[in-house]
Every structure is written in C-alpha cells, then in structure tokens.
Amino acid sequence: MGLPTGSTPLLTYARLIELYRLGKISFKNVITVNMDEYKGLDENHPQSYRYFMKKNFFNHIDILPQNTHFLNGMAQASDMECSRYDTLIKQLGGIDLQIGGIGCNGHLAFNEPGTSFETRSHLQRLSEETIKANSRFFDQEKEVPKEALTIGLKTIFEARQIIILATGKSKSQAIYEALLGPYDISCPASLLQKHANALFICDSEAASLLPQDQLKNGFSLKPSSY
Numbered sequence: 368m369g370l371p372t373g374s375t376p377l378l379t380y381a382r383l384i385e386l387y388r389l390g391k392i393s394f395k396n397v398i399t400v401n402m403d404e405y406k407g408l409d410e411n412h413p414q415s416y417r418y419f420m421k422k423n424f425f426n427h428i429d430i431l432p433q434n435t436h437f438l439n440g441m442a443q444a445s446d447m448e449c450s451r452y453d454t455l456i457k458q459l460g461g462i463d464l465q466i467g468g469i470g471c472n473g474h475l476a477f478n479e480p481g482t483s484f485e486t487r488s489h490l491q492r493l494s495e496e497t498i499k500a501n502s503r504f505f506d507q508e509k510e511v512p513k514e515a516l517t518i519g520l521k522t523i524f525e526a527r528q529i530i531i532l533a534t535g536k537s538k539s540q541a542i543y544e545a546l547l548g549p550y551d552i553s554c555p556a557s558l559l560q561k562h563a564n565a566l567f568i569c570d571s572e573a574a575s576l577l578p579q580d581q582l583k584n585g586f587s588l589k590p591s592s593y
Contacts, residue, residue, distance in 0.1 A: 368399050369465035369518070370424075371476070372416045375532050376468065380424040387428045394430035400456055402467060402476040402523075404440040406490065406514040414504055415440060438488065438516040445516060449488035456522060465526035469533050472496050473541045473554035477517035484558050486519030520558055529565040531556065533573040542569055543576040 370376075386392045401416055410417040417437045425435055436455060442448035456462065472480055477491045492514055493501075502508035523529065533542050545556035546567065559565040 368397060369462040369467070369523070369526060370399050370401050370420065371467045371532075372401065372403075372419045373468050375534055376466065377423060379466070379532065384424065384427045394428045397430055398434045398436070398459060399430070400436045400452075400459070400462065400518070401438070403515050403517040404438040405512040406440050406445065406516060407512050408440045410437070410441075438518075440512075440516060442516075445490040449490065449516060452488045452516075452518070453522070456518070462522070462526040463528065465523055465529045467523070467529065467531050469531055469538060469541050469545065469556050470497060471500055471537050471541055473544055473556045475520060475523055475531075475555050475558070477515040478520050478523075478555045480553050480555060482520060482552060482555055484520050484524070484552060484555075487522055488516065488518050491515050491517050520555055524558055524562060527564065529559060529562055531559070531565065531567045533567065533569045535570070536572040536575065538569070538573040539576045542567065542573050546577065 383392065387394065401420060404416045405414065408415040412418060420435070420437075425432075436452075438452050439448050467475055469475065470479075472494060474480065474482075474494075474497065477493065477497070478486065479491060479494045479497065482491070493512070498511045498513065499508065502511050505511050531545075541554070541556065544554040545559065548554055548557055550557050550560050559567075
C-alpha cells in the first residue's frame with residue numbers, strides 16, 4: 368500500500384484502527400510505502416511524516432515496523448535516496464493500492480504543477496501555495512520546509528488501484544480540474560484521467576463544481592475515451 372499524510376486521511380486511519388481493534392482486519396502481512404517526506408526533518412520531528420504515521424496509524428495497529436517504508440528527509444544525497452526508494456518499490460513488485468490526497472493546486476504527493484508525468488522519486492521545490500497550506504501544522508509559516516522528497520507521478524500511475532480522498536471547498540477546483548480539466552501537467556492529478564482503476568472519494572463541498580445531475584447517479588470517466 369502507498370499511503371499519504373496530512374489532515375485528509377485522518378478519519379480513514381481512525382476507521383482502519385477501529386476495524387483492527389474489532390478484530391476485522393490485520394496488517395501483519397501489509398507492506399507500506401509513504402508518498403513523501405520533508406527535506407531536513409528527521410523522523411523524530413513532530414512534523415515529519417514518519418512521526419505522523421506512527422502517531423496516527425502505525426502505533427495503533429499490528430503492522431510490523433520493518434514493513435513500513437519512508438523516504439529519508441535527512442539523506443545527504445537526495446538523488447541517491449530517491450533512487451533507493453524507487454528500487455525498493457520495484458523490488459516489492461510495485462504498489463497494489465495507492466491512497467492519496469490532492470492539493471489545492473492539484474498536486475499528488477509533493478508533485479507540484481509543471482511536474483512531468485514521467486517522473487520517479489525526486490527532490491521537489493514546494494510552491495508558495497503548498498507552503499502556505501501546510502503552515503497550519505507549524506507554529507510559523509517560515510518553519511515549513513521549502514523542499515520535500517516525493518515519489519513521482521509515474522510511480523503513482525503504475526499503482527494497480529488508486530483512491531484519492533478530498534474534503535472541503537478548498538479542494539473543489541482541484542477536483543474539477545483533475546476530472547474535467549485538460550490532461551495536462553498544470554494539474555498533476557489530471558494524470559489519473561487515463562488510469563483504468565482510479566477512484567475519487569469526495570465530500571459534497573469538494574465535489575461542488577462537478578455536474579450535480581451526474582453526481583446523483585454516480586460520476587464516471589472512462590479512460591478509453593481519452
């Protein structure tokens with residue numbers, strides 16, 4: 368499984384924890400790869416994504432620590448660290464299920480607008496919009512890292528199944544562009560228009576710009592039409 372961080376998946380993780388505690392699911396045989404990590408934050412920093420995953424998910428289920436994988440934000444050579452991560456994902460056989468969020472500007476993981484659809488893991492300079500959006504997790508905006516290590520769009524696209532979660536009015540334009548806008552790097556999430564097994568799960572506010580008459584009976588895009 369490919370996993371995201373941020374506020375969007377928190378309820379999903381809480382529900383999975385509940386199902387685990389009820390004895391309905393187990394994670395003993397699950398291997399995870401997280402999508403990204405801030406450059407310059409070690410794993411014990413409260414805003415690092417490894418810390419986030421332990422606090423909000425891994426510490427509450429039966430997943431084996433050696434089966435949870437992350438990019439190392441403290442790696443001296445970012446290119447070598449990204450190459451290591453790509454090799455790891457390949458050795459694991461690729462990602463079966465990728466869960467993700469979507470940025471207000473349409474980014475997936477930390478792949479900002481303008482990122483090639485052919486990218487693998489890389490060091491990404493964060494946009495001012497992303498830095499501002501993520502500043503809510505820090506005491507001051509100036510504390511938000513300006514760079515992050517992220518899996519690439521091609522790696523995301525190669526996942527066998529993809530689920531994108533979106534909540535809130537602030538995501539409505541990104542959802543519209545991802546589903547009904549042009550297939551273009553100006554909206555990284557538009558990449559999924561061509562994926563054969565991608566599901567967007569949105570609340571009413573995030574879906575507010577989509578054709579409401581179609582939403583009543585389910586909204587579907589067929590990749591073969593692109």
